[in-house]
Each structure stands twice: as C-alpha cells, then as structure tokens.
Amino acid sequence: MNNEKVIYVYDGSFEGFLCCVYNFYYNRLKPADIVPMNEYEPSFYQTVEIETDFEQAYKVKFAIEEQMGYENLNFLRECLLSCRKNKEMHMLNYAVKGFKMGGKIKNMLTDPDVNRLFKVHTHLERERRMYLGIVRFYKSGDVYISCIQPKNRILPLIAWHFCTRFSSQRFMIYDKTHGQALINSDGENRIVFADDIQLPPPDENELATQKLWKGFYDAIAIKERYNPRCRMSFMPKRVWNNLPEMGKDVLDRQN
Amino acid sequence: MDMYEKLKILTDAAKYDVACTSSGVSRGKGAGIGSTNIAGICHSWSADGRCISLLKVLFTNFCEYDCAFCINRKSNDVPRTAFTPRELADLTMEFYKRNYIEGLFVSSGVVKDPDYTMELIIKCVRILRYEYKFNGYIHAKVIPGASAALIDVLGRMADRVSVNIELPSEASLQKLAPQKSRAGILSPMKTIAQNCAVSSKELTVYRHARKFAPAGRSTQMIVGASDDTDFQILRLTQALYDKYRLKRVFFSAYIPINRDKLLPAKDTKPPLMREHRLYQADWLLRFYGFRADEILSEKDNMFNPLLDPKCNWAINNMHLFPCEINTAPYEMLLRVPGIGVKSAQRIIRARKMASLDFDGAKKLGVVMKRAQYFITCRGKSRYYGAIDGQRAYKMLTLAESTAGISQLSLFDIANNYSDQSEPGGASN
Numbered sequence: 004m005n006n007e008k009v010i011y012v013y014d015g016s017f018e019g020f021l022c023c024v025y026n027f028y029y030n031r032l033k034p035a036d037i038v039p040m041n042e043y044e045p046s047f048y049q050t051v052e053i054e055t056d057f058e059q060a061y062k063v064k065f066a067i068e069e070q071m072g073y074e075n076l077n078f079l080r081e082c083l084l085s086c087r088k089n090k091e092m093h094m095l096n097y098a099v100k101g102f103k104m105g106g107k108i109k110n111m112l113t114d115p116d117v118n119r120l121f122k123v124h125t126h127l128e129r130e131r132r133m134y135l136g137i138v139r140f141y142k143s144g145d146v147y148i149s150c151i152q153p154k155n156r157i158l159p160l161i162a163w164h165f166c167t168r169f170s171s172q173r174f175m176i177y178d179k180t181h182g183q184a185l186i187n188s189d190g191e192n193r194i195v196f197a198d199d200i201q202l203p204p205p206d207e208n209e210l211a212t213q214k215l216w217k218g219f220y221d222a223i224a225i226k227e228r229y230n231p232r233c234r235m236s237f238m239p240k241r242v243w244n245n246l247p248e249m250g251k252d253v254l255d256r257q258n
Numbered sequence: 259m260d261m262y263e264k265l266k267i268l269t270d271a272a273k274y275d276v277a278c279t280s281s282g283v284s285r286g287k288g289a290g291i292g293s294t295n296i297a298g299i300c301h302s303w304s305a306d307g308r309c310i311s312l313l314k315v316l317f318t319n320f321c322e323y324d325c326a327f328c329i330n331r332k333s334n335d336v337p338r339t340a341f342t343p344r345e346l347a348d349l350t351m352e353f354y355k356r357n358y359i360e361g362l363f364v365s366s367g368v369v370k371d372p373d374y375t376m377e378l379i380i381k382c383v384r385i386l387r388y389e390y391k392f393n394g395y396i397h398a399k400v401i402p403g404a405s406a407a408l409i410d411v412l413g414r415m416a417d418r419v420s421v422n423i424e425l426p427s428e429a430s431l432q433k434l435a436p437q438k439s440r441a442g443i444l445s446p447m448k449t450i451a452q453n454c455a456v457s458s459k460e461l462t463v464y465r466h467a468r469k470f471a472p473a474g475r476s477t478q479m480i481v482g483a484s485d486d487t488d489f490q491i492l493r494l495t496q497a498l499y500d501k502y503r504l505k506r507v508f509f510s511a512y513i514p515i516n517r518d519k520l521l522p523a524k525d526t527k528p529p530l531m532r533e534h535r536l537y538q539a540d541w542l543l544r545f546y547g548f549r550a551d552e553i554l555s556e557k558d559n560m561f562n563p564l565l566d567p568k569c570n571w572a573i574n575n576m577h578l579f580p581c582e583i584n585t586a587p588y589e590m591l592l593r594v595p596g597i598g599v600k601s602a603q604r605i606i607r608a609r610k611m612a613s614l615d616f617d618g619a620k621k622l623g624v625v626m627k628r629a630q631y632f633i634t635c636r637g638k639s640r641y642y643g644a645i646d647g648q649r650a651y652k653m654l655t656l657a658e659s660t661a662g663i664s665q666l667s668l669f670d671i672a673n674n675y676s677d678q679s680e681p682g683g684a685s686n
Contacts, residue, residue: 107610107611110607110608110610110611111608111611111612112604112607112608112611112621112622113608113611113612113614113617113618113621113622114611114612118621135295135299136299136300136301136302136311136357136360137301137302138357139356139357139358140355140356140357141356142355142356147355147356149357164293164295165357167286167287167293168291168292168293168394169291169355170287170291171290171291172291172355212352212353212356214262215261215262215265215349215352215353216353216356216358218262218265218266218269219265219266219269219313219315220302220304220310221266221305222265222266222269222270222273223269223272223273223304223310223314224273224304224305224306224308225273225274225306225308225513226306227513227527227528228306228307228308228511228513228528228530229305229306230305230306230307231305231307232307233303233306233307234303234304234305234306234307236307237300237303237307237309238302238303246302248302
C-alpha cells in the first residue's frame, strides 16, 4: 500500500463515501482524512477528489450488505448524518474491519474503531430522540411550520415519525443549520435542499395558542422542587430558541 | 372566565399528579391524526426538571371530598372552575397539532358523584376519539367509586387508566382521606384487571375487538404525609405489580400545601431524597429482578440516605462478590452496582468477541466508581486483599459525598434532602 498521505474530498453523500471505500481498495491509497467538499480547507496533504460513480457505489454497497449484513449498512448510512469531524475516517476503519470480521463486528464494542463509531452514533441517536419531542409547529394558513437548528442532520431520521403522525396535515420542518426542509402535503413527503427559506408569518390567533401553552408550562412546575440544572440537562439552552414556552420564564425571573 | 385563566387553574390543581408518561403502546397511522411511541416521547421539561409529555389537567377542581393532603379539598378556599368536554378536546387537538404534547392526561375532582364525573371525562374522550379521530395517547384517571360499566367504557377508549391509591396504608387513608376507603380504591383496580384479562381473551376471538387500556394501568401514592415506612411502601408496590399486574407505581413526595394538625408542619421540606430512593428501588423491582424483602426488611425498614438501594444490598451481601465480568450470568451482572440494564446487555454482547478488562468495561458504560469494589476482570481485582462490606461502604459513601459541588458533612446529607435532585426521567 502506498504510504504517501492524501486527503479524500468527496461530495458528502453516502454514495460518495462508498466511492471513497472503493478507491481505498482499488487504488491502494490510504487517506489521512476524508472530508466533504463543503468543509474542505487547503492543507499540505495532497488531495484526491473522489467523484461519485454510482456503479462503484453500488458494488461497495452490495459488498457491505453481503459481508456484514443490512444492519451494518444502515448503521453506516446513519453515521454519515453525524456532525462529528472525522466520522468518515471512523466509518472507513469500521468498514475495513467489517470486511474482515463479518456481521459480528457490531458486537465488538470494546474495539477502538468500533467504539469510536458507536459513540458517534449514540450522539446522533440522542439528538434524534430529543427532536421527536421538541419540534414546535406554528400555523400559517392551512400549513404548519417548524424551524429547527439541530447539530446533526437528523431530518431524514425523524421524517418517518412526523409523516406518520401528521399524515393528513400539511407541514414543513425546516432545518436551518443544514438548509434542508421536510415537506408533507396531500399524502406525499420529501426532503428538499433550500439554503434560505423565507418562512411565512404565523396566523393572527397563533399568539393566543402559544400563550395558552406557555400558561400551561408555567403552571405545571412545582415551585418547591425548582431545579433548573436538571431541566437544562434534558433540554439544553441551545434549543430554547425554538420553544414558545421558553420565551419568558416566570420562575426564572423570580429566582 | 376565559380559557387562559381556566387552564392555569386546572393545571395548577393537577401538577401534583406524577404519572406523566406516554409509553407502553405503539400505534401507527390511523384514520385521523396521531400515533403513539412505545418508549414515550418527552416534549418539554418544566422548571422543576420533570418531563412534560401529556397535557396534564384536571377536568374540574370542584370536589365533594375533603382529603387532608389535597389542594382541591372541599374546605380549601381556592378559585374553582371546570372545562366543558368540548373545550378540553379542542385544546388537546390544538396543542397536539403543534407537537406540544403527546396526548391528554385527564383527572378530576369529584362533582356531584363519581359516576357523574366519569361521564364528563368519557364525553371528552369520546369527542377526541370518534369525532376528531384522535389517535394519540390518552391517560384517564378512574374516579374511585365509579360504576364498573363506566370504567369499561373509558378503558376501551383510553390507552392507560389509573386509580390513585393515595396513601400506603389503610390506617393513613382513614386518617387523611376519610371519604375514601382502601376497598373503594382496590375494587375498581380489580375491575380493571378483570377487564384486561377479558379483553385479551376477546382479541384471540375477534380480530377487531378494541383492546382495554393497551398501555396498561398505573397508580400513585403520596410519600411523607403519613408515617408509613419505606419497607411498607415497597412491599405494597411489589404486591401491586404481582397481584394487579400494574405497569407502573408512582411516588410523589408530599409537599405541604394545607395546614392541618393531621399533617406534617407547613414548613417541612418535601422528602425528595426519599422519593428518589423509592424510584431507584422501584426500578430494581421491575428491571433488575429484585424482591422487596431483599432491598429492605422489617428491621431495617428505611432507606439509607447516603447510599443507593443497590449498593446497600451489595455491601450486605459481600459473600456473592466479587463477580467475574467475563463469565457471570446476565442476572448476576444486573445485581452489580454500577452496571445497568444497558451496560449489562453490552457486556454480554462484547464478551462473546473478546475477553473484557477494566478499560473495556468502562468503554461499555460501566460506572467504575461503584463497580470497582464488586467486580474482577480476567480474575484480577483492582484491589489487593479482600474487600469487605465495611470498607466498600466507607469508600462508596465517601465518593458520594465528595461528588457534590461542595463538601457536605454527613449530617447535612442526612437532613437536607432538598439539595438532592430527583432525576427528571423518574416519571418517564
């Protein structure tokens, strides 16, 4: 294997990543790092641009499924949504080890390569779970709109949940951090890329509903048990922006 | 009175109810709106750190009863109001569509008589289920003394039904809630348990039979208002799981709201630490295979405020340790302090591939701070010589007391319960 260190630059998609794996095996170039195009910064390493070739991607995908099973393919696909730096390198190491070990790689939890990727996935999974609860819609005409700012690209992971729950409702969840939006209308749903969306204004009586919700939120807390640190550990401050109930906290002002 | 005022009053009156969970049933797309998630979903956390999952309100805070511990008792001078069934159903829908909540949790004071109150609740739930085709989570409280027919109707529309047992013993119930009786509470519980059995039988015959309370039944009791011991409470909890097949038993630390000579003084701090220990023990009963008389006993009938129940059990049973992580069966791993359900499962998975050392165990999420006194890895302990219960106790309590922000003296910890926080997840 060639020891000259290079950096792979790919387009950020899962197919792109699979092509990096393909190149690693067929061109025998060991990368020092793999970075998506939009995060690439010039460095002293030689860069190799990996072009996404669907035929190559399909070959690798097939091989992963064959060798490690669908579960691991899906695991890798989800890990790519993470915001962690170096996730692609962890994924490559995982895949390389997986080709040797087969499906049982997912049980090798103490192996450093496997453990690192599991931590990445846990971080992602935790945020996904939180966002099932803290997405907040407001009504504008007959459309329900929500704007979120997650660290990871969780939109594809929460899409199924919201499209099942509000299947008959027209709604949009806009991920401001990553410029993606999930749109559900008339039984169809899709994720579109949109860097800058002008969100429509809320209905006039929307404020009244939000006020009711805030009234409920303030009344439900028991003063004798006031515990802001406990709350913060479940609901960190960075997500408060999108929560109508956190506008002005009566208890916070008192204490 | 406008809706805002009403909601504030009826939420304020319901806030001492603890069971705000939306777990236990998984339901996909229905004809209308909504779904439920098997693990439940928390939508927000209130300023006290407890999770908000359901719209938790009283239907009305008018009440015929005069229970000493309750904020809504008849003799209290508080503003009173009531929703109409339609108002509450509409409010639930508006909140649900905005993803504020997972569903509705409705309880109520007793107006006129138990049956009349139940009918109001049923009316509201019926509007939600049949008119609005609401497919989300509904948790309804059964009013003690309501007729069996009404309980059956409610149970077939709701996901979870619960009856509050209120106080841990007959004697304290008689003292503090003279209009309620143990029998009056246990008989609807029995009805519900029977209905569940009937319903699961029906399901085997008719595919579309509506399941009775698919997310199970729960109850709650107040801790600290009467002088019942922890052992009594825990034994009762176990009996409720065994005999009535309850899904959950909730505990609520008593917060003095009423001045009454039967109750603790009004400046008593809520026994949050005690509640916390009860929840820990409750988890041991439900997920770790413990029995109540292993955790506490007639003689040793209160929890140790310095040490969690599992550590406490372990240091009293040192002859079972140390436990070899690479060979111990799953049931034994669960009993090691510092190993939870998740890390025990991970250990089982990982040790098939490679033998584990201390470093590996730590990677799997084992809390070494507690586990180190009770485990060996590949036959090696972290300590020279034998560790007896006394030594482990000293180390564990030392670790506990230095973990806080400031160094607390033992006296402080034992007395000042209010400094301790309850994990918000306890109600989940």
